[in-house]
Amino acid sequence: MKNLPRKILCVGECMVEMAPREDGAYTRGFAGDTFNSAWYLARQLPDDFTVDYFTGAGTDTVSDEMLAFMNEAGVGTASIRRIEERTVGLYMIALKNGERSFSYWRGQSAAKLLAEDPEALAQALAGRGLVLFSGITMAVVNEEHRATLLKKLAEARAAGTVIAFDPNMRARLWPSREVMAETIMQAAAVSDIVLPSFDEDGAVFGDENPQATIARYRAAGVKTVIVKSGPDTIFAEDEDEGPVTFKPTPSDNVVDTTAAGDSFNAGLISALMTGAPLVEALAKGSALSARVIGARGALVDV
Ligand SMILES: Nc1ncnc2c1ncn2[C@@H]1O[C@H](COP(=O)(O)OP(=O)(O)OP(=O)(O)O)[C@@H](O)[C@H]1O
Ligand SMILES: O=C(O)C(=O)C[C@H](O)[C@H](O)CO
Numbered sequence: 001m002k003n004l005p006r007k008i009l010c011v012g013e014c015m016v017e018m019a020p021r022e023d024g025a026y027t028r029g030f031a032g033d034t035f036n037s038a039w040y041l042a043r044q045l046p047d048d049f050t051v052d053y054f055t056g057a058g059t060d061t062v063s064d065e066m067l068a069f070m071n072e073a074g075v076g077t078a079s080i081r082r083i084e085e086r087t088v089g090l091y092m093i094a095l096k097n098g099e100r101s102f103s104y105w106r107g108q109s110a111a112k113l114l115a116e117d118p119e120a121l122a123q124a125l126a127g128r129g130l131v132l133f134s135g136i137t138m139a140v141v142n143e144e145h146r147a148t149l150l151k152k153l154a155e156a157r158a159a160g161t162v163i164a165f166d167p168n169m170r171a172r173l174w175p176s177r178e179v180m181a182e183t184i185m186q187a188a189a190v191s192d193i194v195l196p197s198f199d200e201d202g203a204v205f206g207d208e209n210p211q212a213t214i215a216r217y218r219a220a221g222v223k224t225v226i227v228k229s230g231p232d233t234i235f236a237e238d239e240d241e242g243p244v245t246f247k248p249t250p251s252d253n254v255v256d257t258t259a260a261g262d263s264f265n266a267g268l269i270s271a272l273m274t275g276a277p278l279v280e281a282l283a284k285g286s287a288l289s290a291r292v293i294g295a296r297g298a299l300v301d302v
Contacts, residue, residue, distance in 0.1 A: 001129075001130075001162060001272050001273060001275070002275060004129030004130065004160075004162060004273065005127055005128060005129040006045075006048055006049040006050065006129055006273070007049070007050050007052070007127060007128045007129050008038075008041060008045075008049065008050065008051045008052070008128060008129060008130050008131070008132070008269075008273070009051075009052045009053070009054055009079075009124060009125060009128045009130075009131045009132075010034040010035065010037055010038035010041070010051070010052070010053050010054070010075075010131075010132045010133070011034060011053075011054045011055070011114065011124075011131060011132070011133040011137055011149075012032055012033060012034030012035065012054075012055060012111070012114075012133060012134055012136055012137035012140075013032045013034075013035075013055055013089060013106065013109060013111035013112075013114070013136065013137070013140050014030055014031065014032040014034075014035035014053065014055055014066060014070070014088070014111070015030070015031065015032050015088055015089040015090055015091050015104075015106060015109070015111075016028060016029075016030060016062065016066075016088055016089070016090040016091075017029040017030060017031040017090075017091060017092075017093070017297060017298060018090065018091070018092040018093065019093050019256075019258075019296050019297035019298075020092075020093060020094070020095060020296070021296070026092070027296070027297060029297055029298070029299060030065075030066045030069045030070075030088075031091075031258075031259070031297070031298035031299055032111075032136070032298075033134050033136050033166065033168050033259070033261075033262050034053075034132055034133060034134050034136070034137060034166075034262075035053055035055075035070070035075070036259045036262035036263065036266075036298045036299060037132055037166075037262045037263070037265045037266045037269070038051050038052075038053050038070075038075045038132075038266075039073050039075060039266075039299050040262070040263045040266030040267070040270075040288065040292075040299075041266045041269060041270055042073055042074035042075050043073075043074070044266055044267060044270035044284075044288070045270045045273065045274070046274065049273070050076055051074065051075050051076065052075065052076035052077070052078065052079060052124075053070055053075050053076070053077060053080065054079050054080065054114065054121075054124045054125075055080055055081070055110075055111045055114050056080070056081045056082075056083050056086065056109070056110035056111045056112070056113045056114045056116075057080050057081070057082055057083070057088060057110050057111075058082070058083060058084070058085075058086045058087035058088060058110050059082050059083075059084050060087050062087060062088055063082070063087060063088055063110070066088055067080065079120070079123065079124035081110070081113065081114065081116075081117065081120060082110075083110040083113055086108060086109060086110035086112075086113070087108065087109065087110065088109055088110065088111070089104065089105060089106025089107075089108075089109035089111065090104075090105040090106065091103060091104045091105070091106070093256065093258055093296075093297070095256055095296075098254035098255055098256060098257060098293070099257055100256055100257050100258045102170075104172070104173075106140065109140070111140055112140050112141060112142070113141075113145075114137075114140075114141060114145075115141045115145035115146070115148045115149040115152075116145060118148050118151075118152060121148065121149065121152045122152050122155070122156075125152055125153070125155075125156040125161065126156070126159075128156065128161050129161065129162065129273065130161065130162040130163075130164060130269065130273060131153065131156060131161055131162070131163050131164070132164045132165075132166070132265065132269065133149070133153065133163075133164075133165055133187070134165065134166040134167070134168040135165075135166065135167040135168040135169050135170070135180070135183075135184055135187070136168050136170055136173065137149070138183050138184070138187055139170060139173035139174055139180070139183075140173065146183060150186060150187065150190055153190045153191075154190045157190060157191075157192065162192045162193065163190055163191045163192050163193070164191065164192065164193040164194075164195065164265070164269060165187050165188060165190075165191035165193070165194050165195065166194075166195040166196070166261060166262075166265055167184045167187075167188070167194070167195075167196045167197075167200065167201060168197075168200075168261065169184065169200045169201075169204055177204065180204065181204055181205060184204075185220055188217050188220045188222055189220045189221055189222075191222055192222065192223045192224060193222070193223070193224045193225075193226070193269075193272075194217045194222045194224070194225050194226070195226050195228065195261070195264075195265050195268070196213055196217070196225070196226075196227055196228070197227070197228045197229065197230075197261055198210050198213060198227050198228065198229040198232075198235075199229070199230070201213045201227070210227040210229060210233075210235035211235060213225070213227045213235075214227060214235060214236075214237045214243075218237060223238065223239040224236070224237070224238045224239065224278070225237050226268065226278075226282070228260075228261055228264060230257075230260075231248055231250040231251065232247075232248075233245050233246065233247045233248075234246045234247075234248065234282050234286070236278055236282060238278050241277065241278050244278045244279050244282065246279060246282035246283060246286060248286040248289075248290060249286075249290065251290050251293060251294065253293075253294045254293050254294070255293065255294055255295055255296055256293065256295065256296045256297065257293050258296075258297060258298045259289075259292055259297075259298035259299070259300075260289045260292060260293050261289070262298065263285075263288045263289045263291075263292040263300075264285035264286065264288065264289040265285065266285075266288065267281075267284040267285035267286070267287065267288035267289065268281045268282065268284060268285035269281075270284065271284040271285070288302065
């Protein structure tokens, strides 16, 4: 990808994260899929890039702390909406042999209103080289705001912004599997790059193999599809570069898989934004995520 503005925006929900420690206590952090990618992107990209986050936050102390945390990490917060009567959501990680599961407390979070003001959204999206959003971004907003979000993303795309989408399906956040699947395909239809995981997409859409996942998204007009599969081979296809595969080196130190996909996305996008071919971008994403799963929590100082 060449000649794009060196300005990235990630859109979604960042929450308080409670990550279990070995001694049974919890470490408080701030995390959420698209924010995790923003955090890693800010570290991976050269200094002449900017990375911003768009969401809703409250005006209480924990919301202030979240924004301060973002700024310290080099993620810009200028366009974040502050909503007085709301606050930030919370999630807790549970670990079983390194594989993570989450419990959520996010019903009243300000992020649910991130697409309430179409003008604010359009302004945040304007002039970006790349915008990343996810299935979780789509899940946390209501039906009307989902349509606003898709419309504004389509307008940004028409104006030259590359739109990247990770389906990141969290069934519990959706009213039904049908609505989830339908919305994921609508989101893919406004996107240039789609970054699914085969375990989720295979189960929800009945894809027989990663090639079927690629074919489904390519038929929806997506230029670049990258199908992640834990330690297994990544299958990708790009309109210009054709099919590409990459086999990650399986890790012998899987401590917590939280944000494996988010950090992979950041490594991949940072490589593509600096002009690398797809195969190199797959290698960079894999190398970063392999380090991230070796420690607890979403954000790992790697
Ligand atoms: N056991 C592993 N060993 C080495 N690399 C791994 C392993 N698990 C994951 N990865 C790396 O992380 C990438 C993303 O993993 P995965 O397919 O599990 O993502 P995901 O399901 O989107 O993750 P999440 O949604 O939990 O962030 C893989 O493509 C691979 O490069
Ligand atoms: O599950 C969510 O909604 C989150 O954003 C929490 C985690 O940080 C994320 O799923 C990791 O990929």
